Amino acid sequence: MKLREIGEFGFIDRIKGGCFIREKNVIKAIGDDCCVFRTTSDLVTILTTDMLVEDVHFLRGAIAPLKLGRKSLAVNISDIAAMGGIPREAVISIAIPPDLDVEYLDALYDGMKEIAGEFEVNLLGGDTTSAPKHLVINVALVGEGKEEELLYRSGARAGDIIFLTGYVGSSAAGLDILLKKREVDCWTELLEAHFNPVPHVRAGRIISSSGMANSMIDVSDGVASDLGHICIESGVGAVLEESKIPVTKTFEKYVARFGLDFEYLSLHVGEDYVLLGTARESAADTLGRALAKEGCHFFVIGRIVEGQGIKLVGRDGKARAMDTRGFDHFRKERDGEG
């Protein structure tokens, strides 16, 4: 079905159902100039926004609309998770090219509602408009947290351990499979990591409420670049151990099968949406146990040091300087999240 058959308001009516997860705090949603909601008075408000542009962040033919819908919201939820906050209310803007069917949009919104349900996020409204050619999705997400618990990029201190809350590199390998047009059947785990990242909200909450961590970020640009942000904002350096970088068996198999660069795929591509942070050394065991109890991972991969720059200690024991420049949207072109 073509969008011109149902029109803008027909489309809004169609996507309206299933948008509110927590109705109690919603005063006004979809169908007015703004949405209005109550926040908890002793918490601070967190706001994030991310735009996904066709042919820049995704290829319409490569990702199923349901997965694209999930991912659009997931990358925003992950930003809230990276501060240790709780995601709450979202508004979606979408610019729709003329050739897009209503069924595609239904699936896209089904994906958003699916992940919104999983993370108790209300979809409260947004803006629907036409686009000349490329599909554009923008999500703005409001979250909340206790001011004294939230973690930023700027809090790392020399002596901190560096941790990850999940495996890295799988999304990069998934992207590699797509770009190299390899057989997809054997590598569904890697493709799923690329198309369907799961934000680590629970891990973020445990870490932030423990009071033991000093800084946190989510891995969107790659560990090298994102740890680079922490180091620059905190005025410190870091040493990573290559042997401790957590990757899945399938990732290892994929890298070996095609003779690929382990460091590049695991540390320099990103879109893993696991959390990367630093905590005081004495907290490692306690944090690890607290996360394990909730079914979350906690991998210690290195240490914050005085000075600047990031060194990677290879499996041969030799340290080498790591390039921390991540993807720059304006300096070069790449298919993937910036």
Added chain:
Amino acid sequence: MKLREIGEFGFIDRIKGGCFIREKNVIKAIGDDCCVFRTTSDLVTILTTDMLVEDVHFLRGAIAPLKLGRKSLAVNISDIAAMGGIPREAVISIAIPPDLDVEYLDALYDGMKEIAGEFEVNLLGGDTTSAPKHLVINVALVGEGKEEELLYRSGARAGDIIFLTGYVGSSAAGLDILLKKREVDCWTELLEAHFNPVPHVRAGRIISSSGMANSMIDVSDGVASDLGHICIESGVGAVLEESKIPVTKTFEKYVARFGLDFEYLSLHVGEDYVLLGTARESAADTLGRALAKEGCHFFVIGRIVEGQGIKLVGRDGKARAMDTRGFDHFRKERDGEG
């Protein structure tokens, strides 16, 4: 200067200055995963978002980047004004095509900062990305207000007067000048209304805090369509008087000069960003005086009635039914705000 010369982070550094108007409530802004801020605990939070797409909402060659920056934020501020709220914190997403110069972007952000300063809005962060072809700007704006004061589309009652807080049609006339490629020199007032709408936040606050109004919306799609939203959401009808529709002398001159349709331009095009609302009849004088004292207009243009649909009483005293369908982004194409 080309964006590739300074890169994504160079660009962010460049636009960073002058973004915070009220630093006191800002905990974390630009340069982290999210922004974090305090809201006033006894108020409810208002959230709105609007996306402006090149060749759908604006033609890059027709509007100066400073004005485009102002308008991107203005349309969002106007949505908050339409509820009687106070605009507070904004995040900006921008997808930038490769041919856009840094100087263009500087002017665009100067425009946003200019109007942000005028309305005490903090620009707290956002997302910068590349675009294949068309410039896309998305603003998400958080505001606040007292729950018991906010005005919605759904509160109009039979017997209410219908009011406008400013002149309508000038923006439509400005767009007409552009589309018909007329000489612009004589009609700068109309072009300015189109390119540089000023949101009516102060009028909205006076009206909402008076407790005398029952519904409100901002005129983005045109009085006919926007009053249509109020009527549908409130389950009422309306009668407008053509002779009371407030237009400027220049608008009258323009319509007469080119023999144009007064009703179409003043009521069916929109982008005026004045407030349209309803209030109990006894409040008209009090509200009018309160607004006049603050230099704001208050024009009574008709009355809410039982039933449905909107009638327009012409200068000949004859009533005719009005088409309340506004612009639909998917049913037809037009250059202008949806």
